[in-house]
Amino acid sequence: MKLSGLILTLALLPPLQLASSAVKIGDHLAAALQVRRPDEPFVVWVTFANKGRNEIRKPVIPSSLVTERSLSRRRNVLPEEQLVDGTDLPIEEGYVNALVAAGAMIRQRTRWFNAVSAIASSASIQEIARLPYVASIELVARYGKRAPTPDGTGSGEVPPPPAKTEGVHSLDYGQSINQVQQINVPAVHDLGNHAEGVIVGVFDNGFRLLTHESLVPMHIIATHDFVDHKTSVVPSNPSTDFGSHGIETLSTIGGYKAGQLIGPAFGASFILARTENDSSETPVEEDNWLAAIEWADSLGVQVTSTSLGYLTFDAPYTSWTWEDMNGRTTLISRAAAMAVRKGIVVVNSAGNEGSNASHNTLGAPADADSVLAIGAVALNGARTSFSSVGPTTSAPPRIKPDLMALGTSVYVANADDMIGYIPFAQGTSFSCPLAAGVAALLVKAYPHATPVQIATAMKSTASNALAPNNLVGWGIINAKAALDRLASTDTNSFPTVPVTYLLEQNYPNPFNPGTTIEYRVPTAGHVRLAVYDVLGREVALLQNDVLPAGLYVSAFNGAGFASGVYIYRLQEETAGQTSVETRTMTLLK
Secondary structure: OOOHHHHHHHHOOOOOOOOOHHHHEOHHHHHHHHHOOOOOOEEEEEEEOOOHHHHHHHHHOOHHHOOHHHHHHHOOOOOHHHOOOHHHOOOOHHHHHHHHHOOOEEEEEEOOOOEEEEEEOHHHHHHHHOOOOEEEEEEOOEEEEOOOOOOOOOOOOOOOOOOOOOOOOOOOOHHHHHHHHOOOOHHHHOOOOOOOOOEEEEEEOOOOOOOOOOOOOOEEEEEEEOOOOEOOOOOOOOOOOOOHHHHHHHHHHHOEEOOOEEOOOOOOEEEEEEOEOOOOOOOEEHHHHHHHHHHHHHOOOOEEEEOOOEEEOOOOOOOOOHHHOOOOOOHHHHHHHHHHHOOOEEEEEOOOOOOOOOOOOOOOOOOOOOOEEEEEEOOOOOEOOOOOOOOOOOOOOOOOOOEEEEOOOEEEEOOOOOOOEEEEEOOHHHHHHHHHHHHHHHHHHOOOOOHHHHHHHHHHOOOOOOOOEOOOEOOEOOHHHHHHHHHHHOHHHOOOOOOOOEEOOOEOOOEOOEEEEEEEEOOOEEEEEEEEOOOOOEEEEEEEEEEOOEEEEEEEEOOOOOOEEEEEEEEEEEOOEEEEEEEEEEEOO
16 A cells, blocks of 8 residues: 555556566575564665656757766767766656655665665565566675774885986975875976866765865865765764864865975865765765765766775675675676766775785775776885785786875874874875876866776886786876876877777887787677787687777786787677777787
């Protein structure tokens, strides 16, 4: 009887291929239903089979669903007729109302994945599973945060930092000079590039002291608290723990106080989102981040910085494990990858879990192949002992982290003192905004560059670009060198979206031992990228997966191979047709 008011409306919706209630319930949720008390609430994702009455809008989806800034950014990676698609359509409200009528309390919504997160009892879950337009129900994974170890450094891997710029700079960085000079930011600032006009999104645990002197000049264009569902991102809880981390990371990327602290992207426009709740032992959930990235996308965000690293969990909540870090299992990683496909440069902390000889220590969404996962180094360029490592568990495995920046003795704003600073902040929480700030500088200089082009420029010019590995990735960022690489690439000559297959010449070439390969896929299909020796024997498989249309980059490490000429071959199968392109590259030892 609770659903009677919806019967007439929902009867008009498209017919569905129905599944049984048991099939709809995911494995994690099914296991939890067996062991947890019947009266214990569950936090679940409910995914719908379609968008209900909004389905009729799919042939002509209105561009007004997102802002002109978002459309402008998407034009870098998508053809005009694909700037908006079904992922931008709203969720069917009748479906959501039916979940509420079944006893669920709605938390967040995701248009991109046509789902809502909700709190529901066992009985409500069973009732929801019987609704014909519900496609699946699964637990929302929750994570616990681990602080970095206090020793600061130590790994044996010491990639040399980029050469420091000499002479007097145009700006007075005060004690923040070390963190920006290590990644060669002052050389870019000296050109007059401060990321003006670039929209940067920072997602964190709130921002409790936006009146800090280093943040007063900041241009903040939008804020939203996705934890407490309000506009202000200042947490209501007066505890000093609430919102301090956000102030510290925000000042790292965009603070400005001459003689004290200057962040790489201090001239940018900022969107701030509170996605983490410090009041629990499971401080952040996927649904808050998904809601934030969709909101930021609609406002035209160009670069996002998320300093949240999560892996462990507290009972009774379910966690992802290192085996799930393949870039495709977790919803947050899939959302991050989708954001990149919509033209956003997504930058995330690699994590503070250190290294493990037997498996990766990443946390989602740092595992996504298109997300820049940032590890931490000390002032001498050595990897810190707490910085998380790869590879991903995808097939083939991918190198993670991608890049490195300072993660110890970082100079940040003090969230408890409007004119105070903390000189010893540590964690990949701080290397991440430094890297994101560099990305914003590159976007400022080349606004039509795609996320893949930005990432390629940063990785190919970093300190370990010739031998990327799972401890330090491509190495310490060099902002000026990345800017010069984009200048030599001439991004304006690239098509904004691939219209034909194109396999780029690897860079560098010749190489020893590492190189990167960029390729463009015009239509969704199964893509295979492999390396062969001159006898035609396959020696490495770099990509073997179904990919959407877009621009991609893969790495090849020739450390275990002999000098000589190698062939790399790109093949896509779509709609019964196969396209193949090959090139040669030379390994010199």
